[in-house]
Amino acid sequence: MTFIDRPLVGENKISDATVRRLSLYYRSLKYAYDRGMRTISSQELADMNNLTAAQVRKDLSFFGAFGRRGLGYYVADLQRNIARIIGINKTWNVALVGAGNIGRALLDYDQFRQQGFLIKVLFDNDPTKIGKTFQGLEVKDFGNVAEEIKQNKIKIAIIAVPAQFAQSVVDRLIGCKVRAVLNFAPITLQVPENIWVRNENMAIEIEALSFALTNRRDPTRTI
Amino acid sequence: MTFIDRPLVGENKISDATVRRLSLYYRSLKYAYDRGMRTISSQELADMNNLTAAQVRKDLSFFGAFGRRGLGYYVADLQRNIARIIGINKTWNVALVGAGNIGRALLDYDQFRQQGFLIKVLFDNDPTKIGKTFQGLEVKDFGNVAEEIKQNKIKIAIIAVPAQFAQSVVDRLIGCKVRAVLNFAPITLQVPENIWVRNENMAIEIEALSFALTNRRDPTRTI
DNA sequence: AATTGTGAACCTCTTCACAGCT
DNA sequence: AGCTGTGAAGAGGTTCACAATT
Known part of the structure; x- marks a missing residue:
């Protein structure tokens, strides 16, 4: 059955790791559906992501009882449920701050668009960039951030500016009611309690590989 | 004193979370040194990264006793030690597969270069891209991957190709003795036990923000 | 007086194992 | 017979609290 029988907020705490895995399950279900699978077992979902079947079932069980004993999960049904749980059953307008290399690459990043994250405004503070167009989006002056954020009803922003500007940019965004x-x-950005931050630090990931090659004997896998 | 008194390999298991935090400490130490700080306490390092002082001390203690009671840590000394632990006290030659938007953005990503990760070869399989030059690096045919990897003594590769090609690319790279x-x-890539993989999935991170805004009341911070 | 290094306590996440359902 | 959902056990990571040191 497709209902959520537990509260998702407050003291009922869904771990970060569980949330990340939901995204993996979502992708696996898409993949499975495209290949004609109509039901899928926790073991199959686990195998696709190098996890255990118990882990998959436990993760899903936090949000409801989506499966059928003896059968598994209906692929389309579970996919819809996970989309709703993650909040990607609708679109999000997103602001992107920073029209440098990283920013411009993200403008054209399919995975954002496909999951309903639509980059609606692109900001920079460099006069030589303001007014230019990338991927059909005009670079706006970050000085006008407030009105653009409001006009586009933006709750989520992406910061792709040099480190020394990041804190003042996030302060300003929070002032415009950006929530995440x-x-x-x-x-490491310093933000109030009610603001969500996720860090995408590619150097940290490659440094973890360096550490592994330098020190470790046995690999472990992570998301 | 600056020595490592514990084995870093085998049953002595350094958690992934600790390794990621080492990278944060390394950046904080750089920052502190640039601002003239010559010693730093675990509390200061913690504050800079929204962690606890005990966490910082515990992480460092896995690798040795780097601090001085009553004083803290010598900034330059600790930075050097962490660089050596992570394995970024030398340079790594890196191969980049995929000359699309993400790949080209990474070519110019300062954080890689600064930490000694040098992109030495750029591959693609698109005939319209092979031979072109980006950031001074010529796109090579992925068909010739073996010789280029060998010539450049490459152990670490970055995969920035569409999902449907990623598994065959990694299989091929592993065949060329790439280790990470x-x-x-x-x-999710399927690889043998002795190969290290880190996933950089930007959609997963933004989906975690969507989940938070959709479901959660109280923010938590993550790396 | 200040701060580290660390065993022990605590807490959180994962895995086990099996009852319960289809 | 097959597979889920879940309480309990187990493993792993974090915080506490204090002796040790400068």
């Missing part, structure tokens, strides 16, 4: 930030700057 | 992979394709 995907941060590509290699610095 | 930073994967930007939104798919």
